[in-house]
Amino acid sequence: MWQPFVQGRTIGQSGSEAGVILLDEEHCEGARITLERDGGVAPFAITCGIYGWMVHTRFFSEKEDARRAYEDMKQALDVIVQSIPFKSDPDYDTKMKATTRAIGEFVELFP
Structure with a gap:
């Protein structure tokens, strides 16, 4: 499910927090997570996202x-991206609410 982002070519490059990328992975369902060192704010930073969501x-x-x-x-993140429903899902509205709630809980769990 998780693979090196662009075949690992971002390792050693500058990341979104102006640090050096140590780890950078992408989920096949549309998420990314990056670990940087020596950024502008702190010695280490993790930036993650779910494409189109957060x-x-x-x-x-x-x-x-x-x-x-x-x-x-x-x-x-794996759990969340796998729970995002397709528009054709008969329970789309209910599952969308659950996904939105799960993202909020993720941000609270990982402040």
């Missing part, structure tokens, strides 16, 4: 904390 960034002072959070966030 972008969220967290900051860390310790590499190990950032690495753990990166893995936890990947798992949570």
Whole structure:
């Protein structure tokens, strides 16, 4: 489900937080997560997003904390992107509300 973003060619490049990209992965269902070091705000930053839905960034002072959070966030993003319904789904409206709620809960769980 998760693969290196653009075959890993972004590793070592500058990321959205002006840091050096250490990890950068994309989910086949439309999400991305990136770990950077030495950005403009903090020693480590994780930026993630679900295409067309949200972008969220967290900051860390310790590499190990950032690495753990990166893995936890990947798992949570996986659950959310797999729950996004197709417009043809008969329960589309109900599932859309659940997806919106799950995104809000993600942001609260990973402040």
